[in-house]
Amino acid sequence: MKKLCVIGDPVAHSQSPLIHNTMLKALGLDGEYHYGRERVAGSDTALFLGRARAEGCVGFNATMPHKENLLPHMDFTDVDALRCGSVNTVCMREGGCYGYNTDGRGLVAALGEEGLTLPGRHVTLLGAGGAAKSVALKLTQQGAVRVNVCNRTPERAEHLCRLEKGTLRPGDFSTDTLCRRAAESFLLVNCTSLGMEGTAGQFEDFSFLEALPAGATVCDLIYAPAETELLRRARALGHHTMNGLGMLLWQAIYALEFFINQKLDGPAMAALLRKTLT
Ligand code: NAP
Numbered sequence: 001m002k003k004l005c006v007i008g009d010p011v012a013h014s015q016s017p018l019i020h021n022t023m024l025k026a027l028g029l030d031g032e033y034h035y036g037r038e039r040v041a042g043s044d045t046a047l048f049l050g051r052a053r054a055e056g057c058v059g060f061n062a063t064m065p066h067k068e069n070l071l072p073h074m075d076f077t078d079v080d081a082l083r084c085g086s087v088n089t090v091c092m093r094e095g096g097c098y099g100y101n102t103d104g105r106g107l108v109a110a111l112g113e114e115g116l117t118l119p120g121r122h123v124t125l126l127g128a129g130g131a132a133k134s135v136a137l138k139l140t141q142q143g144a145v146r147v148n149v150c151n152r153t154p155e156r157a158e159h160l161c162r163l164e165k166g167t168l169r170p171g172d173f174s175t176d177t178l179c180r181r182a183a184e185s186f187l188l189v190n191c192t193s194l195g196m197e198g199t200a201g202q203f204e205d206f207s208f209l210e211a212l213p214a215g216a217t218v219c220d221l222i223y224a225p226a227e228t229e230l231l232r233r234a235r236a237l238g239h240h241t242m243n244g245l246g247m248l249l250w251q252a253i254y255a256l257e258f259f260i261n262q263k264l265d266g267p268a269m270a271a272l273l274r275k276t277l278t
Contacts, residue, residue, distance in 0.1 A: 003056045004035040004259055007048060008063035011039050015277065016061050019252045022276045023269055029260065033058075045069040052092060059091045059259040061252075067130055074099035083163070084134040089255040102254035103131065103247070104138025107221075109266065110246025116187065116217060119143030124181045126150055126173075127191035128157040131221055135191055136160060140167045148181040152192075178208035188212060190220040195228035206233050217241070223248055226278075249273045
């Protein structure tokens, strides 16, 4: 049996085993591959890589705190992983470790399911952490002409925006800045952990939602709870809303394509996974 897994710390909450084993079963590959989970401390990324292959591991996904640690250990890194400096999918092939990042692609596919396209668009991201970085860079690559990155720690937003000075614009988290940036955006994406299950903290002020233009979409990368306070308030104001489940499913679909080296029917897989997970 070929081994696949997700590594992280913590990792017990991860839906990746259920998602990948559901897809493997649907493809008739559950006799060939099994996808598990392994708690690996942040200091043990290299240790895990050293023993993974010997234990029959052919690929894995990485969550916190490994995404950035993995990069220097890769023998090949795809453009998305290189651009955002983090890896969420690793294939152990002949010739070495191949690192990919499917997060940004995952969100773009989820937006596509909702009929949202990026060319010519202005977007505002809340947050400047790892998820915001992969999303910001993917949105500009897909044609967004302005991506505002507003963060509690403005220096972090400034640092991220140096990667693409023309299109990425840093901002702070003040009500004034958030309202001004929201007013010009067709899409607002929460890339912070505010509102996530098991996490303390909440937006102090939601008035930026009122500044959004009519017909705007509010997307939360959080999927547990299924509807965060941000999405509940956005929906009450008549905005179109979406949570992070679509991104989670699509990043996994793209990761499995790398693991098994086979193109999948993405929409069919996403539909199957939505049925399984909700
Ligand atoms: P991260 O690198 O730790 O970044 C966390 C971000 O949240 C930072 O911008 C941080 O601001 C901000 N933040 C945290 N507490 C805050 C507070 N009290 N007030 C204002 N801002 C606060 O985490 P990440 O990996 O980017 O993940 C961010 C979120 O995206 C998480 O909820 C994660 O579950 C979700 N996510 C979802 C998917 C998916 O597939 N749907 C994929 C990846 C991530 P500072 O810089 O000021 O600390």
